Amino acid sequence: MAWAVILSVLVMTVLSLLRVNVIIAIIAAALSAGLLAGESLSDSLTYLVDGMGNQASVALSYILLGAFAVGIRYSGITNLLVNYLIRALKDKRVIMLLVIAGVASLSQNVIPVHIAFIPILIPPLLKLFDKMKIDRRGVATALTFGLKAPYIMIPAGFGLAFHETIQDAMKSSGVSLGIDSIALSLLIPGSGMVVGLLIAVFFTYRGKRETVGQVDHDSFDISDIPEVTFNWKHSLTIVAIIGALAVQLFTESLVLGALTGLVLMFIFLIVPYSSGDKVVTEGIGMMGTIAFVMLIAAGYANVLQQTGSIDQLVDASSSMIGENQALIAFILLLVGLVVTMGIGSSFGTVPILAALFVPICAAAGFSPMATAALIGTAGALGDAGSPASDSTLGPTSGLNADGKHNHIWDTCVPTFLHYNIPLFIFGWIAAMVL
Incomplete structure (x- = not known):
């Protein structure tokens, strides 16, 4: 059923907006997709469980990155x-807000810890945010920008993995394109995110906002913050970070990169051997929920794939739009938005969409770079704003440390409005001009 994808995403979105736990919402969406496609409840559940293994390496990398981030915190x-x-x-x-966006950007290309830095960096700043009356929705948009824009535009770290995913997916469909060309094609869509960030920071969330339920911060005093000076542990921590980045780039494996950084932390005695269990346990506690959400999202993606729902949706879309390039680009981006909102992963969505987009774009006369721009934008669309995305789960994990930040209304809705709309517009422009 062509509408199974859309209806199941609506199920997930409505349940999430009603503040149903995101894991329950994704499971409900997955089972709904299976039932709408004519599968039994038992078969739908089987597809869900079987698909969870597709993101096992990602979940493991998140756990190890969490432990690595805890080790970095131990260094001070x-x-x-x-x-x-x-x-x-x-x-x-x-x-x-701009500095937070910049720091977050480093987590994708320079220090590849992804979202693992957020639960370490943000909670200590919550008291200051409330004292300054900073709108936490603005912080969420700044963090999400740093988690998405760098990997869309810069082919290094997570960006290299994303661009190579697009390259491999296009090649398997018969179109070859270099990484440099893919990166160039995504500069225009990525620029849309820059526009969204500037709107959020300078207009939407520039004003003061009281945090609901905040405690009395009258006792806040800058002098209460302990002085920290750069020492040998910090130097060795930087070496461990560089080592983790080098291994990740050389092996193209986040798991090996995170494991290398963690092992170096112990070898350099930055983290005592006796604290090994504690570091790993804290890493699991910090990233475990997000890793499990990603597993469930992978299961949901498998349900959509196994039932043929995505194929039917794209086929139905392509049969309605004819040969009008502008309309084709619009519909393909809309499909990407819907699919990625459901799956919650740009990396997981690209291979699914590329197999369907490449033949349609080739038949419509799109250039390889325009095709790459459409695939990359369609894969990124919906990542911001999806309840199942690490780009929204990560900011919430830090901003909700004191229980005063709602995942849907304070993270998902603001990031959806400020990033998906400009991404859609700029991605459509890229498809027209490239």
Whole structure:
């Protein structure tokens, strides 16, 4: 059934907006997709469970990245950054948001810990955010920008993995394109995210906002923050971070990269051997829920694939739009938005969409670069704003440390509005001009 994808995504979205737990919402959406496609409840559940294995390596990498991030916290190097932000930017809300976006951007290409830094960096700043009356929705949009825009535009770290995923998916469908050309094609869609960030920071969330249920912060005093000076542990931590990045780039494996960084932490005695169990346990506690959500999302994606729902949706779309390039690009991006909202993963969506987009784009006369722009944009669309996406789950994990930040209304809705709309527009423009 061609409408199974759309209806199941609506099920997930409505349940999430009603504040049903995201895991329950995704399971309900997956089972709904199976039933709407004519499968039995038992078969739908089987597809769901079988598909969870498709993201096992991603889930493992998140756990290891969580442990690596905890090890970095043990070194105290993150305290240097927290101290700088608190002392230098305590009265500058707009600059604070821009700096947070910049720091988050480093997690994709330079220090590939992805979302693992958020539960370490953000909770210590919550008290300051409330004192400054910073709108936490603005912080969420800044973090999500850093988690998405760099890998869309820059072919290094997670960006290299994303661009290679597009390259491999296109090649398997008969179209070859270099990484440089793919990166160039995605600069225009990525620029849309820059526009969305600037709108969020300078207009939407620039004003002051009281955090609901906040405690009395009258006792907040900058002098209460302990002084931290750069030491040998910080130097060795930087070496461990560089080692993790080098291994990740060389092997193209996040698991090996995170494991390398974690092992170096122990070899350099940054983290005592006796604290090994504690570090791993804290890493699981910090990233375990997100890893499990990604597993469930992979199961949902498998239900859509096994039932042929995505194929039917794209086939139905292509049969309605004829040969009008502008209309074809619009419909393909819309399909990408719906599918990625459901799956919650750009990386997981690209191979699914590419197999369907490439033949349609080739028949319609799109250039390889325009095709790459459509695939990359369609894969990224919906990642921001999806309840199942790590780009929204990560910011919530840090901002909700004190229980005052709602995942759907304070993270998903703001990021959806500020990033999916400009991504859609700029992606459509890229398809027309490339």
